[in-house]
Amino acid sequence: MRIFTIDAHGVRESGDLPPLPVDGAMPPGFIWISCTRSEFESTLEPIQATLQQLTGVQLLDLHISDLLNRQLPSRYDFTSQYDLLVFRRLAASPAGAAPAPPTERDTRKPLGGPPILRRIDTSPVGFAIFDQVLLTVHPQDCAVRDAYASKLTNAATVEQRTASNRLATSPADLMLRIVNLMVDGFLELRRELTHQLDHWQTELLDPSTRFNNWGAILQARLALHQLDEICEDQRAAIQDWIEAIKTWPEHGTATSQRERDLMQVRSRDVLEHIERVVHHVRRLEQSAEAAIQMHFSAQGHRTNDIMRTLTVLTAIFLPLNLIAGIFGMNFEFIPLIHRSGGFWWAMGGMGFTALTLILVFWRKRYLARSSR
DSSP: OEEEEEETTEEEEESSOOOOOSSSOOOSSEEEEEEEHHHHHHTHHHHHHHHHHHHSOOOOHHHHHHHHOSSOOSEEEEOSSOEEEEEEOOEEOOTTOOOOOTTTSOOSOOOOSSHHHHTEEOOEEEEEEOSSEEEEEEOTTOHHHHHHHHHHHHHHHTOSTTHHHHSOSSHHHHHHHHHHHHHHHHHTTHHHHHHHHHHHHHHHHOTTSOOOOHHHHHHHHHHHHHHHHHHHHHHHHHHHHHHHHHTSOOOSSHHHHHHHHHHHHHHHHHHHHHHHHHHHHHHHHHHHHHHHHHHHHHHHHHHHHHHHHHHHHHHHHHHHHHHHHHHTSOOSOOTTTTSTTHHHHHHHHHHHHHHHHHHHHHHTTSSOOOOO
């Protein structure tokens, strides 16, 4: 468990829950409580007690179940005291990384297809947003949480003078920054994923190779379809969050109004990033489908070329078979049958007929080589 106290002076981190205020007053700034699902489940009572003292309210039982659920899709819910956002991350696990423990592993079927798709982790991350407290529940190996925590620490130690301008101003702002970091993590995978699918397209359209990796392409299509569904859930959750921001009560001060406007702008920016991911995933789906259709079209065109050549050869030899059949009849009197040069006349006629048909078919481009 990692607890951060964020205020205008910087960031302070501790490994224990903040002490309960004696007079009921919150410390300046806000608090970020970050824990894994196993930590959240084992320390649920202390966390609930801390939330009761700091915010005057505890998490509802249904929301606790949502935060512990490893199969829940992205969704948004709210109460009069706090908001709840479950967001399935699109993070890439490092190659060769150890698998997550069984208690933290997502029970959903993992993504298939190329290695880059199998490395994408779609475990849900839960956010409980209070006025001055942000509670996040992560999987066991959440690199996004660690990356943003490191970013907070660097902002507090290296740029102390400008930390107030760079740090989040509220729990909702911090939540949006973490979500944005999750979405941007998938945008960084586009090049590798596109390169893999482009390689398959090249193999599919190459007539000199036999493509037998149909199982991987099918798994890639299913995985991209699953990613599309995940991104749609993410977009719906963020849209619900944006609609909820519009219902917040207006503050009289200019600073509060500016923070609210900034929150809406940042929320729309996160939504735009998610829409970019949706657009990219759908484009990859269409590219994979188009490559398969073009492959079968190319194979059909190649088959048509072969059948056309065989048909032309058959048409050339049909008159020759007719001539040979005529001279093979068992009649006593057949022209040229008893002449010494009859054989060569027949062969010459057959050769002339074959040559004439070849020239006719060549002029009609029945024997033309198809350009690749």
